[in-house]
Amino acid sequence: MGNVKSETPVSKTEFRDLNLVHRGKVRDLYEVEDKLLMVATDRISAFDVVMEDPVPNKGKVLTRLSLFWFDLLGDILPNHLITAEVEEYPAVCAPYLEELRGRSMLVKKAKPLPIECIVRGYLSGSFWQSYQRDTTVCGFTLPGGMVESEKFPAPLFTPSTKADLGEHDENISISRMEELVGAAETERIVDVSIKLYQRAADYALKKGIIIADTKFELGWYEGDLILIDEVLTPDSSRFWPREQYSPGKGQPSFDKQFLRDYLSTMAWDKKPPPPKLPAEILEKTGARYAEAVERIIGS
Numbered sequence: 001m002g003n004v005k006s007e008t009p010v011s012k013t014e015f016r017d018l019n020l021v022h023r024g025k026v027r028d029l030y031e032v033e034d035k036l037l038m039v040a041t042d043r044i045s046a047f048d049v050v051m052e053d054p055v056p057n058k059g060k061v062l063t064r065l066s067l068f069w070f071d072l073l074g075d076i077l078p079n080h081l082i083t084a085e086v087e088e089y090p091a092v093c094a095p096y097l098e099e100l101r102g103r104s105m106l107v108k109k110a111k112p113l114p115i116e117c118i119v120r121g122y123l124s125g126s127f128w129q130s131y132q133r134d135t136t137v138c139g140f141t142l143p144g145g146m147v148e149s150e151k152f153p154a155p156l157f158t159p160s161t162k163a164d165l166g167e168h169d170e171n172i173s174i175s176r177m178e179e180l181v182g183a184a185e186t187e188r189i190v191d192v193s194i195k196l197y198q199r200a201a202d203y204a205l206k207k208g209i210i211i212a213d214t215k216f217e218l219g220w221y222e223g224d225l226i227l228i229d230e231v232l233t234p235d236s237s238r239f240w241p242r243e244q245y246s247p248g249k250g251q252p253s254f255d256k257q258f259l260r261d262y263l264s265t266m267a268w269d270k271k272p273p274p275p276k277l278p279a280e281i282l283e284k285t286g287a288r289y290a291e292a293v294e295r296i297i298g299s
Contacts, residue, residue: 009042009054010103015096025050026059026235032090032106035082039104040230044285046260047270048163053277055286059103061293066230067105068297069200076195079227080107080219110219110228114180116160116169117189119197120213123150124238124251126171127158127213139173147248149212149240155197157190188225189218200232207295209254210245212238234289254292259285 013028018037022029025045030037040059044051063084070079083089084105086097093100120127128148130137135144138158159177160169178186193216201211214237217229230236234255244252259281268275 007057009056010059010099011043011054012041013039013096013099015093015099017092017095026062027230031109032092034109035090036107036109037089037093037100037104038107038229039100041103044235044256044259046256046263046274049270049272049274051259051274051277053282055282055289058286058289061286061289062230062233062235063103063105065233065293065296069231070227072203073196073199073227073231076199077192077218077227078224079231080110080221080229082106082108107228108221108226110221110226112162112217112219112228113189114162115172115177116162117193117216117218118158118160118213119193119216120156120158121152121197121201122210122212122238123148123152124212130171138171139175149245149249149251150247155194155201157193192225193218196227196231204239204296205242208242209292209295210240210242210251212240212251214238234292239292254288254295256285258288 012023015030018030018032020028021031021036025048026041026043028039028041030039040062042054042056042058044055044058067081067084070081073079082105086093086101086104089097089100089106123131123142123146127137131142131146135142140156140158143153157174158171159174160171163169174186174190181189196216197211197214200214204211211232214232216227216231216236218225219228220226237255238257239254240251241254259277262281263270263275266275
């Protein structure tokens with residue numbers, strides 16, 4: 001993947017001297033002093049179910065891309081990154097440096113928002129499904145007659161709740177978000193999320209990638225709003241090749257839609273346990289992630 005050499009996949013980490021505080025769909029989170037150590041494994045999820053088969057090097061690709069975006073977007077909103085240089089990590093991490101290299105970040109311990117900050121530039125996914133039933137989606141009255149994958153007149157901020165692992169997030173209205181985080185905070189979050197998306201989308205388009213939509217994680221740190229978790233990766237975004245873009249249908253993608261499409265051909269109820277994934281599907285999924293990174297930041 002990119003300039004990352006192939007290695008044994010990392011399904012999960014076990015750092016005995018570190019305090020594991022959370023194991024998510026992809027990331028293992030450790031508490032280190034008053035900071036957090038965020039480790040991107042090679043796990044992949046689809047339909048909110050974590051697959052048993054990892055995608056080799058995926059965690060390193062996600063980390064590399066997130067670091068790139070943190071740097072590009074830092075003037076719009078500060079982020080939680082302290083360092084990704086393992087030699088600068090606290091001494092307690094020393095036994096694990098090689099395992100951490102390239103797939104981890106030492107970050108500030110922020111308080112995450114209770115909502116997902118989703119920005120959509122194109123009519124796709126669950127929004128397209130809802131639009132076909134009613135042109136008013138999540139409180140937004142959309143133009144009639146739009147087709148799948150069509151670009152919106154302007155990006156939309158569409159928040160959702162945060163579901164527990166294995167559950168589905170639920171789209172909510174802006175007014176419901178105001179009830180959860182406050183009106184003034186909502187205005188600030190909407191404004192900065194759209195600015196982040198627009199900067200990234202404009203940049204990616206020049207590199208041949210359409211960012212159809214993305215999910216940002218924001219949090220509070222010492223009273224300030226900051227960007228946290230990963231950012232603008234194939235795990236949290238829909239990346240489409242610009243040269244193949246054709247409204248009126250689903251688009252080929254550089255994200256895990258390829259895996260979702262494969263799983264949709266199987267007699268699987270989209271609940272645990274997940275099916276076994278063929279090596280070819282894992283390899284092709286990884287190749288799509290790698291191409292997205294290579295287009296955006298070079299090999």
